[in-house]
Amino acid sequence: xxxxxxxxxxxxxxxxxxxxxxxxxxxxxxxxxxxxxxxxxxxxxxxxxxxxxxxxxxxxxxxxxxxxxxxxxxxxxxxxxxxxxxxxxxxxxxxxxxxxxxxxxxxxxxxxxxxxxxxxxxxxxxxxxxxxxxxxxxxxxxxxxxxxxxxxxx
Numbered sequence: 001x002x003x004x005x006x007x008x009x010x011x012x013x014x015x016x017x018x019x020x021x022x023x024x025x026x027x028x029x030x031x032x033x034x035x036x037x038x039x040x041x042x043x044x045x046x047x048x049x050x051x052x053x054x055x056x057x058x059x060x061x062x063x064x065x066x067x068x069x070x071x072x073x074x075x076x077x078x079x080x081x082x083x084x085x086x087x088x089x090x091x092x093x094x095x096x097x098x099x100x101x102x103x104x105x106x107x108x109x110x111x112x113x114x115x116x117x118x119x120x121x122x123x124x125x126x127x128x129x130x131x132x133x134x135x136x137x138x139x140x141x142x143x144x145x146x147x148x149x150x151x152x153x154x
Contacts, residue, residue, distance in 0.1 A: 006130040007071050011123060015096045018119050022104045022112030033108060046102030053095030057084050070127060073134035081146050089132075089150050093123050120153075128152065 057080070061068045066078040084091040097119060104113045135143045 002125065006126050007073065009122075009126070011070050011093060011096055011127055014119060014122060015100060018100055018115040019103050021115050022100065022109045023107055025112035026107040026109035028109070028111035032110070039105060039108060043102045043106035046098050046105060050095040050098030050100075050102060053084065053091045053098060055095075057091050060085075070131070073131040074138065076135060076138060079135070079139045079142055079146065081150070086150065088154055089147065089152050090123075090128055093128065094153060096123070124152070 058068050060080055060083050064078040064080060066080065067073075067075045069075065088094055097116060100116050100119055101113070104110070104116070132143075132147070136147075
């Protein structure tokens with residue numbers, strides 16, 4: 001059943017759906033409040049980091065002429081291992097996670113933060129693992145070596 005759902009929901013759509021869920025919980029009790037300036041500064045930094053982690057790798061993909069389409073990992077023409085990919089095999093998805101965390105912090109929607117756990121689980125099982133299978137099939141030993149040296153998330 002899960003296999004049929006693999007790579008079917010674009011990760012940006014998942015991010016928007018979960019961001020809406022987090023926003024909806026912003027008034028769920030109990031909701032401790034903190035200094036709004038500090039909260040917004042922290043949230044802004046998290047979201048900025050998320051944007052950088054999401055956008056920067058896409059430029060690298062375009063530079064080498066490979067796909068950024070998460071729905072078709074088998075269409076990859078180059079294995080990108082430089083830049084942020086030296087530290088994480090999935091910096092774009094890590095960026096999505098930071099965006100969702102920042103969004104939850106911005107709204108002080110603490111009850112919605114379990115959506116982050118759902119996001120990580122969904123992305124890992126239904127997006128990353130299928131991508132890894134496709135990349136392993138396409139790039140073989142080069143991809144296996146890359147996976148042995150770089151962590152999936154951090």
